[in-house]
Amino acid sequence: MDTSAPVFVAGPASWNELVYLDALPEPRSQTLFAERHRATVGGTSAGKALNLRAVGREVVLRTVLGSDDAAPRVEDVLRRAGVTLLVEPSPDGRTERHLNLMGGAGERLSIYLQAPGEVAPGSTWDAAVAALTAAPAVVVDLALPALPLLREARRLGKDVWCDVHDYDGEAEFHREFVEAASFLFLSSDRLPGYRAFMEARVAAGARLVVCTHGARGASALTADGGWVEVPAVAVERVVDTNGAGDAFFAGYLDAHLRGAGVAEALGEGARRGALCVQSPDLAPLG
Secondary structure, three states: OOOOOOEEEEOOOEEEEEEEOOOOOOOOOOOOOOOEEEEEEEOHHHHHHHHHHHOOOOEEEEEEEOOOOHHHHHHHHHHHOOOEEEEEEOOOOOOOEEEEEEOOOOOEEEEEEEOOOOOOOOOOHHHHHHHHHHOOOEEEOOOHHHHHHHHHHHHOOOOEEEEOOOOOOOOHHHHHHHHHOOEEEEEOOOOOOHHHHHHHHHHOOOOEEEEEOHHHOEEEEEOOOOEEEEOOOOOOOOOOOOOHHHHHHHHHHHHHHOOOOHHHHHHHHHHHHHHHHOOOOOOOOO
16 A cells, blocks of 8 residues: 555535634623634634645545535635645535634534535546555544445445544444544544444444544554554644544554554544644644
């Protein structure tokens, strides 16, 4: 396997409005004043692609964009970073958009303003399958338009990397991604019984399961039953938590492709995540 070949990523890229507040609002009628706000690229697949580029990895990203004003903004950020894009047109012409409310302690409330539904394989299918086939790692993120590529990767016998974020262990939408993943990443935010879940996934055939715990570090379980724990990298000040999980994922994946062991790769993931939360950028350099 050529580990220098481009990593293949399938999933969302979006245009996000970020609103920074002292604290997330309580669920009642009120008037708030933002500390600041800005618009920028978002989406978990864009976050992974940009963080992989920040560590020098070549990336092919297959995503869905509309024909609206947001689409060229997203494309411009990704192309300037050196991401190779395969863009499938959104059937309704709308690019995915989020409103993210950011609390002073790093909390985030993400509101989907627009999200694409199912997308037919379309004009990028052959190029996407060729990139997927040649890739040293295939990353498929939670999104309806990515499902056909998840199934194609499994048909071709490719190992699949999936990040199911704050999965609660029950959501039906996540199930196919969870079951397809050779390398499965998730957060313990909504899964207090994460260790039993990780053990079940390894018993079902996953090669590796990684669970992040925010400021409490991360845990990994390997196919041979070995547990590895790493602490989070301490930071003096959290600037913006957007993209931290994607940065962790990219740091781990890059280290893995360089031949690092699980503990070293987890450490690289923690380092990338710490860089991310100390920066306003989705994918800081360094």
